[in-house]
Amino acid sequence: MSTEPEDEGLTPGARRILEVASELFYRRGFHAVGVDTIAAESGVTKRTLYDRFRSKDALVAAYLSARDRQWRDVVLSRLDDAGADRVARVLAPFDALPEWLDAGGRGCAFINAYAEFPDPDHPAHQLVVAEKSWLRDLFHALVVEVGAIDPGTLGEQLLCLHEGAIVSHAILGQTSSASTARSAAEILVCRAL
Amino acid sequence: MSTEPEDEGLTPGARRILEVASELFYRRGFHAVGVDTIAAESGVTKRTLYDRFRSKDALVAAYLSARDRQWRDVVLSRLDDAGADRVARVLAPFDALPEWLDAGGRGCAFINAYAEFPDPDHPAHQLVVAEKSWLRDLFHALVVEVGAIDPGTLGEQLLCLHEGAIVSHAILGQTSSASTARSAAEILVCRAL
DNA sequence: CCTGGACTTCACAGATCAGTAAAGTTACTC
DNA sequence: GAGTAACTTTACTGATCTGTGAAGTCCAGG
Numbered sequence A, B: 001m002s003t004e005p006e007d008e009g010l011t012p013g014a015r016r017i018l019e020v021a022s023e024l025f026y027r028r029g030f031h032a033v034g035v036d037t038i039a040a041e042s043g044v045t046k047r048t049l050y051d052r053f054r055s056k057d058a059l060v061a062a063y064l065s066a067r068d069r070q071w072r073d074v075v076l077s078r079l080d081d082a083g084a085d086r087v088a089r090v091l092a093p094f095d096a097l098p099e100w101l102d103a104g105g106r107g108c109a110f111i112n113a114y115a116e117f118p119d120p121d122h123p124a125h126q127l128v129v130a131e132k133s134w135l136r137d138l139f140h141a142l143v144v145e146v147g148a149i150d151p152g153t154l155g156e157q158l159l160c161l162h163e164g165a166i167v168s169h170a171i172l173g174q175t176s177s178a179s180t181a182r183s184a185a186e187i188l189v190c191r192a193l
Numbered sequence C: 001c002c003t004g005g006a007c008t009t010c011a012c013a014g015a016t017c018a019g020t021a022a023a024g025t026t027a028c029t030c
Numbered sequence D: 001g002a003g004t005a006a007c008t009t010t011a012c013t014g015a016t017c018t019g020t021g022a023a024g025t026c027c028a029g030g
Helices: A012-028 A035-042 A046-052 A056-082 A086-090 A097-102 A109-116 A123-145 A151-172 A177-191 B012-028 B035-041 B046-052 B056-082 B086-090 B097-102 B109-116 B123-145 B151-172 B177-191
Strands: none
Touching: A012 A035, A012 A046, A012 A056, A012 A109, A035 A046, A035 A056, A056 A086, A056 A097, A056 A109, A056 A123, A086 A123, A086 A177, A097 A151, A097 A177, A109 A123, A109 A151, A109 B109, A109 B151, A123 A151, A123 B151, A151 A177, A151 B109, A151 B123, A151 B151, A151 B177, A177 B151, A177 B177, B012 B035, B012 B046, B012 B056, B012 B109, B035 B046, B035 B056, B056 B086, B056 B097, B056 B109, B056 B123, B086 B123, B086 B177, B097 B151, B097 B177, B109 B123, B109 B151, B123 B151, B151 B177
16 A cells, blocks of 8 residues: 555655655544654654645645545556446445455545544545545446436445445444445345346 | 433533533544633633543543434434334434434544544544444344344445445535435345345 | 755744642532 | 532643744755
8 A cells, every 4th residue: 555656746755754644644543643753754854844745734635635546546447347347337446445445444534534624625625525526426427327227316325335334344343344335236236227 | 412311410510511522522523622622612611621521531432422322312212213113123223314414514423533533442432333333233133123134244234324324424415315325225125035 | 066956953933732739719508 | 607519710731733944964967
């Protein structure tokens, strides 16, 4: 789970800062981690941190943006694996879950960020909404593609199953939740054709 | 959404503190709200706050405990409404959602608390796990009661739908998510008989 | 040789954090 | 009328928070 993509344009120090910040934000939470800690664990001074990222909020936003990009890549890759099988394509986001959840065990970084940034004007909050909107729209598009009777309803239902699987896996350690959610999704999809 | 039950045993000041803390913790998050703010908004000195609740952590725990009790009461009440209809009983937690979600708009206090308290030893974390465990066990019991073929799987799936409905309602403002999740649950339950 | 970028050192500002000390007030009860 | 519980006022500790200022080091490219 390294932070490779588009890290071009980042100095070596900035890359290390972003890597360390990603880990700490995800593990311990945003407010619980101070910039001093991030700088120290990156082997970098606080001055450098503020030279590369204008503020802590900007660093948080950079983290969430990178995470978002990674997540979309995983899903798109699974979507590619599904090929032309329209039902398999609808289920692709569920297939992306296991690798995504096992690395971490702290659930969805965006749901967690939502908890810590209630202000709708905060960039972190907006990134959270953007990430979930993307997934909602993706489900909707895939459900339209598969020719479902009521794509609006079915799309919402699949999104619920997906997000719920993440939550119950994280909080209850329910390791089977990704696959059981997937099979529920399959039932709903096939029933709606 | 007042904090009535078992507030017997609480002094008037303590009751106000708990009410204010509940609102602020839910609205702004746990780490984002300081004890000074809570005391000031309660019309109480910090000294009183610490005399009633030993620490901020204890106040957080008191809030989550009260919230847990309220949630269980709502669900049990809906369960009562369902009477002997076994399918309606399984869907009761979904019927409890609308009133629970509309008051607030900040999603599930426990999912939010999970984000802010990663340490499994922290009392708040344990209360979160306890709340979700209760709901998981309830779904399981109701699904057994209804005579489902594979109660383990179905119970997990219903929990996913339920938690996902909360998340997508909160983050995306998806006001229909409770009812669409409910209808998905109904399909899954009826199919599993 | 010189410039510019990446980074360091270190001191510091100003706010806010959780939590405590000591003493005093109010009001109800036995 | 003594005692007690709830609560007040004020002041304080020590830690931590985000963010800045000013100066200096190191090094690659022109």
